[in-house]
Amino acid sequence: DTEVTQTPKHLVMGMTNKKSLKCEQHMGHRAMYWYKQKAKKPPELMFVYSYEKLSINESVPSRFSPECPNSSLLNLHLHALQPEDSALYLCASSQTQGETQYFGPGTRLLVL
């Protein structure tokens, strides 16, 4: 089983809203990732968690706040986003950092 699940599938939010994206895997993977993908572009790495600790933050604005409550869950808290933050947000996991990554279906976010 190589399934990574993400909720919600779609999200529309205003610039003053607070929302959260959720990601879950039950493969026993110890590394989890958040990516942002704009239309017709490859995914861009945002954050990496390794053994539930933040390993990489690719200089992402503070309006994006990741959280890893346990080894199976990864959240992305959103606050005061801008319209240019509208994108597909992808979660991925791997056995450990640097190994083969498996992606979820993504959350399509629209910021109005």
Added chain:
Amino acid sequence: GNSVTQMEGPVTLSEEAFLTINCTYTATGYPSLFWYVQYPGEGLQLLLKATKADDKGSNKGFEATYRKETTSFHLEKGSVQVSDSAVYFCALSDENGGSQGNLIFGKGTKLSVKP
């Protein structure tokens, strides 16, 4: 630094045609190489991978061979179907290349297969 270069798309083929999508890479270490596929409106799916020189990855009729001498990992399929229409991303992971083993993606190649 590490990088991946893919052929520009879009690529349009008729059903049952032969497919090649070129991918070359630059890496300082010994990377693992991947092809991911993204169907419309979906996330990325791992299509195939190879972890060392001369390895051949294969899945669903797609193949790619890790060629160290030409730093290439071209994707091929002998007979494409309409259902293969998607965007294909070549990627590398190189733990010793300064990117901490994270994926470096090519720009993606959109494939459209016509009936």
